[in-house]
Amino acid sequence: MKKDRATIHDIALKLNITASTVSRALNDNPRISDATKKKVLKVAKQINYQPNHIASALRSGKSRLIGVIVPTANRNFFSSVIRGIEELANSLNYKIIISQSYDDFEKEVQTVEALLNARVDGIIASIAKTTENVDHFKKVLEKGIPLVLFDRITNALEVSQVVIDDHYGAYQTVDHLIKNGCKRIVHFTSNPRINIYHERRRGYEDALKDNGLEVDPNLIIFSNLQLEDGRRIMQEIIDSKIDFDGVFSSSDYSIMGALQVLKENGYKVPAQVKIAGFGNEPFTSFTEPPITTVDQKSIPMGKITAESFFELLNADSASSVAKKTILKPELIIRKSSTNNS
Structure with a gap:
């Protein structure tokens, strides 16, 4: 009965060399000549040899695979962070496995369980909105596997973390709206247990207070911050006759929805209402008017996250080098929030 999977023994048989020589050649061992490496790679391609990473990991203790968990990969922020991680990982001969939680705790x-079963050398993650219990991440640490969190983090774990200064980003944005004449600013936010939304709301409130303006709880609206949420909330605010002259959202997607509804209801942006988002998604520069937003330095975040991971991987004790890195975001001012025509 013919076996389905080619092995290093098949390559060795064809070239009349030992399996250990094939293994070393495939792993680019300097003891193996370039000529032998080329022959091995040629035969491996011919017989469609696929390395068994799990078996290799069991033998060597290293799979050279990193699990990366994001809420969703179709957002510019997360895809750019992944790019930053992958660039450094690939330069060190590591590959990444990308998984999406879709902001679902169970998923x-x-x-995490699947990545552990795949024998990854470590995990990099941004926590789902619905995650409260972090026992699955504690399991990673208990196994002695490096874990780094970025963007959405938790204080319940002693791990390396990479975030931006969300408070600073929100404060700068709201202060800018106030400097351009806004006095009643609506804030779109989400689950306050998630660090980024807590910090952005705190920045919003501090900017109001420092400018002598009241924090009105009626202007703070919670949702999932999707485009349809922005549309729904904006229409409800308009229908409720709530007095407002500005909108600051913790997400570019919901501010895009708000902009659509404002225009549909005859509001002029920025003449009557000034708006700003958070994330610097590509579409924000193409809207009419272009939307003011906060750039989260996603590619640098990815690279620094990867650097933190490899520091842990190469350390004697993961906990001994656990650290928190805070990056400074940048306010991108566009026409949606200024008095300039």
């Missing part, structure tokens, strides 16, 4: 738990 996140299952993903």
Whole structure:
């Protein structure tokens, strides 16, 4: 009965060399000549040899695979962070496995389990909105596997973390709206247990207070911050006759929805209402008017996250080098929030 999977023994048989020589050649061992490496790679391609990473990991203790968990990969922020991680990982001959939690706790738990079963050398993650219990991440640490969190983090774990200064980004944005004449600013936010939304709301409130303006709880609206949420909330605010002259959202997607509804209801942006988002998604520069937003330095965040991971991987004790890195975001001012025509 013919076996389905080609092995290093098949390559060795064809070239009349030992399996250990094939293994060393495939792993680019300097003891093996370039000529032998070329022959091995040629035969491996011919017989469609695929390395068994799990078996290799069991033998060597290293799979050279990193699990990366994001809420969703179709957002510019997360895809750019992944790019930053992958660039450094690839330069060190590591590959990444990208998994999406879709902001679902159960899916996140299952993903962590699957990555552990795949014998990854470590995990990099941004926590789902619905995650409260972090026992699945504690399991990673208990196994002695490096874990780094970025963007959405938790203080319940002693791990390396890479974030931006969300408070600073929100404060700068709201202060800018106030300097351009806004006095009643609506704030779109989400689950306050998630660090980024807590910090952005804190920045919003501090900017109001420092400018002598009241924090009105009626202007703070919670949702999932999707485009349809922005549309729904904006229409409800307009229908409720709530007095407002500005909108600051913790997400570019919901501010895009708000802009659509404002225009549909005859509001002029920025003449009557000034708006700003958070994330610097590509579409924000193409809207009419272009939307003011906060750039989260996603590619640098990815690279620094990867650097933190490899520091842990190469350390004697993961906990001994656990650290928190805070990056400074940048306010990108566009026409949606200024008095300039």
